[in-house]
Amino acid sequence: MMDTEQAQTHASGRNTDTATLGRGVRLPRTERRAQLLAAAQEVFAANGYHAAAMDDIAERAGVSKPVLYQHFPGKLDLYIALLESHVDTLVSTVQQALASTTDNKQRVRNAVRAFFEFVNNDVGAFRMVFESDLRGEPAVQEAVDRATSASVDAITETITADAGLDEEKARLLAVGLVGMSQVSARFWLANSSMSLEEAVSLTSTLAWRGIGAGFPLSGRD
Incomplete structure (x- = not known):
């Protein structure tokens, strides 16, 4: 069953529209959802959850509030969907880091890098995942x-x-490797002037010396 936005698109004789911002532009559902999530990220990052308003998110996305509510019934639903997308990105990055090589020393380095890059690439995403002020909400x-x-x-x-x-x-x-990577990456972002490469190298060397020295992994110093 088509939602209102899809029905309007179908009625106009077009199955897809140009993915640009602005009111009146009809998008496929997946593209509209991505657009709304991007707008929500900006508003949540600027204002925090409690001060963010659905009106502001709709305006930032260039859509009407009814369009926003077609995709997300409420602000919490939108927040959770955005949070889940950030978690998916982080987990996928860690999984890809481990699968990218069979050398375990490099795997450790890649896993550490995944956390540092997640923290560095999107501060808003990192804060939602690691510093959410809604942890009392079970779904969050x-x-x-x-x-x-x-x-x-x-x-x-x-x-x-x-x-x-x-x-x-x-x-x-x-658990030790993930905890070390998370905490080190967050500290580096907030307190350190060293480059990402140097921070990753220091943290991964510490992790590898501990794991690699005690267990027969395939990587070599």
């Missing part, structure tokens, strides 16, 4: 927890396969 807390748990799961699987450890021990190491 669940999404925030997934950012850590899914990353830990991916690293645990890799360590179990390559180091010959049981899952409990591998998971403890994975």
